[in-house]
Amino acid sequence: MSLKTLKWAAILCFIFAMAVLLGGGVAMKKDLPPYPGKVVDSSGEVLFEKSDIIAGQDVYQRFGLMDHGAVWGHGSQRGSEFSATTLHLMAAAIGDYLAEVDYGKPYAQLDKLQKEIIDVKTKNEIKPNRYDAASDILKLTDAQIKGLERVVRHWEKTFKEGEIRYGFLPNTVPEAQQRLQAARFFFWTAWVASTLRPEKITPTPITGRRTNGWVMSPVPMPFSIPSPVSWPCWWCWRCLSTGSIATAYGTGGPKARPWLKN
Secondary structure (H helix, E strand, O other): OOHHHHHHHHHHHHHHHHHHHHHHHHHHHOOOOOOOOEEEOOOOOEEEEHHHHHHHHHHHHHOOHHHOEEOOOOOHHHOEEHHHHHHHHHHHHHHHHHHHHHHOOOHHHOOHHHHHHHHHHHHHHHOOOOEEOOOOEEEOOHHHHHHHHHHHHHHHHHHHHOEHHHOEOOOOOOOHHHHHHHHHHHHHHHHHHHOEOOOOOOOOOOOOEOOOOOOOOOOOOOOOOOOOOHHHHHHHHHHHHHHHHHHHHHOOHHHHOHHHOO
16 A cells, blocks of 8 residues: 555545544534523522533633543543532532431431432432523522532632642632632532433433443442443453454564555
């Protein structure tokens, strides 16, 4: 195979790859998760608005928080997974709230059967999609509001006092309003990652949500997926298999690769 042919093959592969990438982006645009115009409580009182979520996203970018962790699992090997951490906080707060309402004591003090009951109720608080597209309003339950409050307290303390374990220095985010906006943004990312998608949108094949989930948490999460080891093992096996086949085929010289003959 001549150099000219290889060059054109590379160009065509690049064009095809870019076409698939851009086409996929256009096809996915209609399924983007919504930024609710308003987030309200059960009585209709506004807790925060779309502008707060966007402002929190700006804080996340402006102060380089993506260098400390990730949102929705992208690059989480660098540090904290903000969405997963927030979802963990939400689930724990909801469990504590429901335990107090039903049994008058914290979740940690419940017996096994009581915990299992609260776990089911926690999932039922988090998974249902309470966003109304017609009014552009997301309604939170009383339990979810407790989760929001704990999320706000956590990120306020982390970004103000610092958390050396994850590389956060004191006043990583300097202003209280900015820390509040970041917490609301992370709450939104956790909501997107955990609530079920509308029926008209095809869900992810594993979870039925907009993202795959995280299971490495002591708090019962509102979903279940295969072992977190399964997908990495599958991809490692696939890469090794492909590399082994290519190597075995490529070491046979011109007899195995007749296209090298000119």
